[in-house]
Amino acid sequence: MEQGFNRRRFLLSTAGIAGGLALPGAPLFAQSANKIRVGLMLPYTGTYAALGNAITNGFKLAVEQGGGKLGGREIEYFTVDDESDAAKAPENANKLIKRDNVDVLIGTVHSGVALAMTRVARETKTLLIIPNAGADEITGPLCAPNIFRTSFSAWQPAYAMGQVMAERKHKNVVTLSWKYSFGEQSVAGFKEAFEKAGGKVVKEMYLPFPNVEFQPYLTEIAALKPDAVFVFFAGGGAVKFVKDYDAAGLKKTIPLYGSGFLTDGTLEAQGDSAEGILTTLHYADGLDIAKDKAFRTAYAMAFKMQPDVYAVQGYDAAQLFAAGLAGVGGDVTKREALIAAMEKATVDSPRGRFTLSKAHNPVQDIYLRKVEAKQNKLVSVAAKALADPARGCRM
Amino acid sequence: MDFSTFLIQLLNSLQYGLLLFLVASGLTLIFGIMGIINLAHGSFYMMGAYMAFSLTALSGNLLVAIVVGIALSVLIGFLLEWALFSRLYKRDHLDQVLLTYGLILIFEELRSLIVGDDVHGVPIPELLSASIQLSETLSYPVYRLFMSAVCILLAIVMYWLIRYTRLGMMIRAGSSNREMVQALGINIDLIYRIVFGLGVTLAAFAGMLAAPVSSVYPGMGNQVLIICFVVVVIGGVGSVWGALVAALLIGLADTFGKVIAPDYAGLAVYVLMAAVLLWRPEGIFRRI
């Protein structure tokens, strides 16, 4: 199926370009009338390729479970590799919106790319569901009726961690993150909760993204001797940081905490260095939720691997969209009713049920997890039904 | 910053600089001797790291992985030189730039097809997994010191090889005048093949050695490529000695840049480069 669909795309675009020069171009696009056109704009190459694939798998699993349909309508996929390159983001989004005329846009992982997508979606009034990127602005100043998110805001897990660390009687904390907006927002969310509860951030350190030479900072931390350290890193950087932190002997004396991405999808590579690290996120291993168990089994059957938080977010993007479609009997032209149905939806997510805030960000439990035997084991609920403050959102 | 912290930071910069040297040395060789700008150098580093990962997983031993990996790298280097690069010596530098640019894309995608896109760790060998207590809170992993030692050893070997051996003499001659050397009856094609193989192997070896510390992940090659070029530009094209000095300078600039002016840490290295270029447009050291 994938094959056929790709060939068709290929023919369409060739015909469009070649034909466009010689012949009238537009009428060549015969739209398949009854299918809902879903545009997946995700990273399929580069650093975040694994995440893009997990989200795609999650989304497709939900569609498969609906018998290949969402809200009673068949689905046709259009995919674009966004390469996690923000410079190409407006163009790539336009490919799906203007070339493929998609009914809904799903994407993406990288916050910079997602911000550019959000701008395009606002301008073109395209329905956009974001299955990962956590930039606060998306459901803050950039919020709009047609923009939804099924993952989290950078603020959410970090704020919950601020509360946790204050409860655990840490007074002086050093933070470290990459210097880009997602990292800065994570640190800001953490600091807000932590300092409100009486703690103090002794020093905020940043290193240029995606630099991974951590040794100078570790030396600095060792000299400052804080009670604990809070970091934001993800992917390859997270692996290296956790290993370096352990190798420098700091883990024994200065406990390491982080936003959940520090230990998500990276535990295999981090090995023993990650054991015992506490993180906060909206998903965890060992949740006692029936939906989660069913989801994990189905996912493992379908794709021969274990799902992760990204797969959950992709799965929920499809579920949220399905809820909207159900509200309008599958008629995507009824825009306002579709959006209203999505706003009212309670998504039965593997992470636990969640609803959406006014700014269309999940109101969800944030879990405190501890790394044990290469799993992010649930410790407790760090924050119950935590809603992003949606600062700057006028909706 | 108290004095002991300063010393530790100095150690950090030394260690980072030495590793940079190891990665960049292959680049400067291929560059200086063959006149090829090898953009795919980062890909060879990435390839080495992934070999360390896959082969360690297979054999259970990093040392075995490195030995097999080196053999594979030499083979890959020879093969690439024979199939592609040997046909371009008479052409413009530009063609070589583009060829290697195309190779980056190919290697990265092959990596994705063969090993996938996940992040992987490589275990540190048991023997070297200890660490040394430096201060009350900070300790230093023995493996990092081991890496530095290997880098220093390699620098000495390379210097000796190029200065004092017959092969080195031929390499030096070949780099200054290809046609002349050929006229003297030396098999310059073979020399070039060896140099290219050596360059690839050095990059791959750097990747293998660094893998337990850096872990392996998509796009890792691109990250080291540009900094390697800066090493070569500062040190002077083709100069092993220059590459060593430049790498150590960059280690210092980067480490202390991060400590003193963290907001501009990324720039520190490039400011250093501009300053050197202003002073000496062809790098600190010319030639081998």
Next chain:
Amino acid sequence: MPLPARKKRNYLPLVLLVLALFPMFGSGYYNELIAKIMIMTIFAMSLDLLVGFTGLVSFGHAAFFGVAAYSVVLLSPKYDPANLWLVLPAAVFTGAAVAFVVGLFVLRTKGIYFIMVTLAFAQMIYFVFHDTPLGGGSDGAFLNVKPELRIGETVLLDLNEPMQFYYIVLAFLVVAYVFLRVLLRSPLGHALAGIRSNEHRMLSLGFPVFLYKLAGFVTAGGIAGLAGFFSACQYGFVTPEILSWHQSGNVLLMVILGGMGTLNGAAIGAFAFVVLQELFSALTKHWQLLMGAVIVTVVMVLPGGLSSLPQRLKGLLIGGGNRNG
């Protein structure tokens, strides 16, 4: 390099006509795509002035493109349209000025060093935008309202309108093309060609070679700035990635793909590159593998680029012919 004499058939008017008529038939997306190709053509032509006509292989050309693009965003008021006649020259000037400063450094080097040093300087500028808050850091910056041209209360040209944008780009593509044509026939153009074929001879003949090269470098920077201006206006968004070495590599590739040393080649290269990217990425997730294979193939078997293809085919058929095109 004097090209081998050949019959000139002029396809230009036809191409222009097709470009002018295209928006009447094409859909919104394909208009944007063609506009992008035209912008990239301006960019590639500017680089070809250096690579093809002067023999200076610059691997940092995206820097001038990028700083110009950033200048548009930084000079525009936050919620109002900027004045086109102000920001457009400003962008071109920015590109040229940065090229002037960089040129003072890099033109002191030659050959392989030149490639390296241009790359290194472009990276430095990349990190200025990537690491400092000047242009929004690694997250980039948005151009909320695109520039317009107004006299009094009437808006004459508005880049927010896709159709107007398309035709303005087309007009400036023609301007840039004609300008380069004229320039190449001027004494400066001849001097640059002389430098390309034999710099030493030019020096010994008493030509101020450095100044000529600098003039060429600055001109190329300015025209790259023009392309950068339109690129920023097209998508209303700039990130440090537009200055990255990948971008420099891509534009170099366009020049080679089309065949360097001909302005038409730059256009063919830009067209082929964008279309290939479009086709391959629709074909498979691993589209970069195909792109890489095409690059390697072109370098290995088609050194004269696509515009040498008819010539080479003819050569193959008749036997003989100029193989090195």
